[in-house]
Amino acid sequence: MVCLQEIKCKELGLHEIFKMWGSNEIEWVVNGNENNAGGVITMWRKSCFHLSNVSNGSNYSIIEGEWRLEDAIQTVVVNIYNTGSVIKKKAIWEEVRVKRLMINTKVWCVVGDFNSIKCSGERRSVGCDVDHKSEMRRFNAFIESSELVDLPMLGRKFTWYKPNGLIKSRIDRFLVSREWLDRWPESKYRVLDRAVSDHCALVLDTVTVDWGPKPFRYLDVWHKDSRFREFVRNRWLSYEIQGGGLFVFKEKLKLLKADLNEWNREVFDNIFSRG
Known part of the structure; x- marks a missing residue:
């Protein structure tokens, strides 16, 4: 168009x-x-x-x-x-x-x-x-x-x-x-x-390039919850990963993805699945 x-x-x-x-x-x-x-x-x-x-x-x-x-x-x-x-x-x-x-x-x-x-x-x-x-x-x-x-x-x-x-x-x-x-x-x-x-x-x-699994999906609505920043900060500091800088960063993102998915279900009732 x-x-x-x-x-x-x-x-x-x-x-x-x-x-x-x-x-x-x-x-x-x-x-x-x-x-x-x-x-x-x-x-x-x-x-x-x-x-x-x-x-x-x-x-x-x-x-x-x-x-x-x-x-x-x-x-x-x-x-x-x-x-x-x-x-x-x-x-x-x-x-x-x-x-x-x-x-x-x-x-x-x-x-x-x-x-x-x-x-x-x-x-x-x-x-x-x-x-x-x-x-x-x-x-x-x-x-x-x-x-x-x-x-x-x-x-x-x-x-x-x-x-x-x-x-x-x-x-x-x-x-x-x-x-x-x-x-x-x-x-x-x-x-x-x-x-x-x-x-x-x-x-x-609009072409989508397949770069493999994304680290996590991020929603602006999370910022409306006053607990969000503190949750991310505490979880990130709690991960104990050994290795090089990029490896540690990648592995922490994987852990954070799982924790955010769980937190999202508890707080927003799994907004990803809504139509």
């Missing part, structure tokens, strides 16, 4: 869309803004994704459908292009958050130009005043309240550059649900070199 923002939707025809995709084995959804000066377009290979519903909002499209891979996966993809004032951005975030609560499908991916950053380190050569800090808090609140995860980014630290290269920001990203990560746990995205746009293209990679 390809999600593009700030597209001259009024000027797009079949020839232009086929040229962008590379063939006519394609379906798409276009959402232009108020005066058709720009908008977003979402494209996919029609043999791989079956569209069931589209909901266009102000500067975003919500695409519901079924990935036809090794099995059928009901999925929601949100293509977002957030511009304007902080008030307008907040309104769009709230609309998407409410849609997330209303739609039964749990596998979500929200991608695009959010035109906001999560922390001051994601912007260079721009002063981070009180207004920027307030916007960062709101953006982070949207991610948390929507129960989305910010995927790891590879290749570059920033996704948007001024022509002189001195001002740059990480304002484009992929946010996914926990259910998405349950299905594609190795999800991450690469930032490509800039071409014709001041934004870099992002490529999502």
